[in-house]
Amino acid sequence: MRILPVRSLAIAVLLAASAAPAASAPAVPAHEQVRAQWRASDAVMLDRHGAPVQALRVDRQARRAPWVALADISPALPLAVLQAEDTRFMEHGGVDLRAMGQAAWDNLFRERPRGASTITMQLAGLLDPALKAGPGGRTLGQKWDQAVAARALDAAWSKAQILEAYLNLVAFRGELQGVGAAAQGLFGKAPSGLDVAESVILASLLRAPSASRAIVARRACALARDLKAATPCAAIDAVAQRAFSRQASMAPLPPAREAAAQLLKGAGENVRSTLDGTLQRHVQAVLRQQLMALRERHVADGAVLVLDNATGEILAWVGNAGGSEVDGVTAARQAGSTLKPFLYALALERRLLTAASPLDDTPLEVTTPSGLYAPQNYEHDFKGIVTARASLAGSLNVPAVRTLMLVGLERFAAQLRALGFSSLGEEADFYGPSLALGSADVTLLELTNAYRALANGGVAGGATLQARARPVARRRVVDAGAAFIVGDILADRAARAATFGLKNELAAPYWAAVKTGTSKDMRDNWCIGYTARHTVGVWVGNFDGSAMWDVSGVSGAAPVWRDVMDYLNRDLPGRAPQAPAGVVRRTVTWQPALEAARPEWFLKGTETSRVALLPAEQRLPEIVYPADGAILAVDPDIPAGRQRVFFLAHGPRDLRWRLDGTEAGSTGQQAGWAPAPGKHELVLLDGTGREVDRTTFTVRGAE
Template identity: 50%
Template sequence: MRAVSDVRGWGVARRVVSSVGLALGLLQASAPACAVPSFDEVRQDWRASDWILLDRRGEPLQRLRADMQAQRGDWVTLAEVSPAFRQALIASEDKRFYEHSGVDWRGVAAAAWGNLWHSRTRGASTLTMQLAGLLDDDLRPSTRNRSVTQKIGQAATAVWLEQRWRKDQILEAYLNLVPFRGELVGISAVSQTLFGKLPIGLDAREAALAVALLRAPNAAASRVSQRACGILRDMGQATDCNGLDGYAQLVFSRPANVMTTRDAVNLAPHFARRVFSASRPPAGTRITSTLDANLQRVAVTTLQQTLRELGTPGRSRNVQDGAIVVIDNASGDILAWVGSSGALSSAAQVDGVTSLRQAGSTLKPFLYAQAIAEQRLTAASLLDDSPIDLPTGGGLYIPQNYDRHFKGWVSARTALGSSLNVPAVRTLVMVTPRRFARTLVALGLPLTQSGDYYGYSLALGSADVTLLSLTNAYRALANGGAASGVKERTSETVRTRGDNAKGTARAEGYTAVFSPQVSFIVSDMLADRQARTRTLGLDSPLSTRYWTAVKTGTSKDMRDNWAVGYSRRYTVGIWVGNADGAPMWDVSGVSGAAPIWHRVMDYLHRQTASLPPAPPPGLEHVAVQYAEHVEPTREEWFLPGTSQSTIALSSLATKAPGGPLWRIAGPADGTIVALDPDIPPANQRLWFQVAAAWPKGAAWRLDGKPLVGRARTGWLPWPGRHTLELVDAAGVVRDSIRFEVRGATLTDGKRMRNASR
């Protein structure tokens, strides 16, 4: 027993010496504390763990995680922390914070006394001493317990801080620097991540749970709630302990790396990744972009609302994705960038603004612009909208209109406004795919192949483009045919970017692709609601109460639909589809993308007028009259030297008398038909058809022999060279074409001949 008593006495003596040594050491430890920074330096050096994207007025748009070692929010002032949290912190960590001068001597004495009798005490570490450890890595304990040297250093630094910092500065710095749980550092991160609110909104129960983490950051939820209940009792709010354990379980089951408050805005994730990935600035960097936060919110809401309408029960259209981009015509500033439909999408990380998609009919305005510029057409020129077979290296190319109907002779204005496919293909035959492809590349569209690769289907948008490049190409029309890059940032490090054929950045400045006169004519055609009536009628989402020029497009199998158009000040591009390329169900550019385009345009012009542009010098404005009432009389715009006051259909008639009704529309003259011996002959019919309605008294004649049939007649091919004639009731040949059939054996030929009888 005496030996035990001696050991106990030695332990008591050692603990007393330790406590006394701590007090004496404070007088000798001022030198290391002199390196502690000022409050202003600490605040200025603070860096959030995120990149922050700001809109053009400085409003936060998006936060992106940059520092993966810790999660820190923005610096929070003491006034931005709820009184409940401050009360919980003082009650738990430093009851005499506002009374001591860095070291709580009463606490030191209580700790020393407790050490003498092996009783459990709170400890003597004040908030100021803890802050000293946060400011100086040498004073920060590597384990749960601090060494005597660290205790002395913390105490000395605390005294130094209290002499130079105000109490509110000490508390504010502590709240921002202290780690709470896992990677969460500072009151901003823990408040937003665990409770989904800003620090000013924390109530007593939430504050107690957060403060309880300071002693045991990674403890189980039950242990944290037990300690939080003790803090609530110290605050005089013991009733808040009811149900606290279950609430703690819910709080700590949330993802620990997601901020969910308004401060953690999520308006432009795709745009932010694009901007920050280019330069990879340090964490905490704030970049002012060209985006408009209010417009961005409207665009996001409009896209999601329209897709929900398309997906309502009973009328689902199998569409879940979309994208929007808005560009200021004059400056090239990107004002809105919505890369996906967010929660509605199964591939929300895919950026629909920069994804390659088939352009559909949205390339037609550039085709007609080139044809007008080359003086191959005018807006008043007549084009034949009737069946056409174009021989290609892979066989016949037979374009069809969207509604599967043909309109006969129409003007170029009507053909573009009503988005007729066959006239567009006929126009491309004049322009040639190779030259048209070069024009598209000059506009910044990312074509990776030559025009010959796409062939005549390029007129109908077979090339892949991005929404950004397509919208910016339309902006070139709005700017008088001058193409230029877009701007993403308003800071001094602004870069201009555009998607060209090689995917590299476009040079600053403008490139004249079309003349202002040509651009004006095409814009006038796109703005003409009368020209759209053949396909869309007068009342469609493309009609606005102010001046706009717009075009829709739908790709093959309804996989993509577009609406791209411009006013005097803005160009707006919309894409709707599915990120995985799945086809939509009965969704066209008019029903899918156009309503979104219209709503965004309405918001942009709620207080901004958009008057028709003034015609540039040199254009001729001439009244045009169509013979045979093909189209109504109207005034039309012409390039100098190309105007016509009367356009007669007879000038476009075929070589035989009788007008264009007596014309063979298919197959084309000189067609070579290759038969496949592996396909049953009965399934390889060749179709003969006229350009319009079946003329009265007309008849077919093949190789000099009558052929039974009318406007569209199927014939089982016979190998050899053939002559097809369209004759009238008197037997006079009105039109004829020659074609050749190859590839069938004699046996096949006999079967074909028998089958054709």
């Protein structure tokens, strides 16, 4: 006969003593307090209507779902758990003396020891970190304290509360803690949908969460027999095999992970966003469909942003439908022609141009520190003399560069920064004349919100993803009249017909202002546009930087833009905005006839009814570059002796330059001037020495 070990005897005596009322019961947390302190490992982003749109894993220590009420758990699971862990749960007061005695006897006479912890005792251990077992198990003191705590829990809580808390706090397998995470992670369903096979498998995991599939299936089969369930062992084994081979994941939700990453920071929190879940799903599907259609043209990635013009609220944020981890809404990409509307708005605002002004679309070469810059149109042809309206609507490149030279590089860069392009560097000279054609890197968020400023009559304000956020300060950055005229040009399908034709994705059946853009080497493709209520921005391309194959703005991003806009305007089609104060309309004729006579919008004071072009020999000589008020900068990376500025002028070849009172050669000379820091005055003289034009400019740089 075996002698009872001293340790086993002491434990049995101690636990038996716990059946007596404790002299001083420990403080027991309220069930409501435990439930309130529970935090799911995921944070959930809600849409503007309160529906979940994305869950994001925040806590990496364990996988926990939201707390599940006992009424929302399939009855099969509590029955299986009680059968496996605590058959007299409804009878004892937290400590099962009969089970303790049986466990002590089994530990004496059986090779495999048996535990006697009730569900209430296990819950006490889960609630109190001091009762957590160490590598060698719980100490005698911990066992005593656990039994005392279980007695106190049973006295303070109902049996239903104890069972509910236990099922939510207990670990089932790996990082899956609680019934919500276990049901979803192993079986892909809510706890309310667990069947008998799944329930006995979960109950069998409680005693050995890391056991092999075969062992768990065998224990589950035995448990099903004890429950007199009709589920055969073969079915249980098949369910276990599927569950253990399944990659644990939480419930799938509409994809908005990039937006969620902007908002969700704390585990278990529910944050309401400005997103519209229905619109988000529609945009995601449209973008994914277009990327599939463009797959053979080497297009893998895309992003879409939808803004409410009045509030700046982000209604849809699809960072990428191509499978990459990059967020295309916040990634900086080359802007292409999408910056041209802001350039023309600045020229209109400063009254340097009108929409009826003729612009020169003929070959142009501009000297830069890196060599000659010769802009080309998308179709590699030149239109000759065209109006500013046709130049912007048709996205002609050479007139845009000439307009930049007229406006001034630094002034245009300052305007872009005022519009919110924080990704634009402080030194505009880094981009040079190519800034007119969008050589700068911008984000889809910056670009779409800048177009929203045009939609709002030139008033800019930040975009927001946080519902009920404090109103963002608004500021005027573009003259209201200039913004209106630019919007009218971008909505003019006749004006862009020479480049895009009359029937294309840009020609919506409602009023919409829209601009496309394609970056150098076809690495980025944009379509940004707005109606009175919404602004939609679309980018497609490749995050790895590789070029697309023969994809333009009309064929790449525009179909997505049009589909989203059609959806937004399905009930209330967009209407043309009313002209603001200070804008007048006149019928204009051109001589020679660049266009047929038609009405045109003007800022008050710049209106005209006739635009006549003088023959080249009769045109007044003028300085083209540098423009009056221009700011140039010395490049510190280029040796001072090799830097040159080339002055440009219109007029006959016998014109001469005078710089700061000193003769500087004829306009036909190409030697260039070595820039010196400071303010300078440049005068253009005719063949008789008479002044015909004058400009002042500043050179920045170290002395």
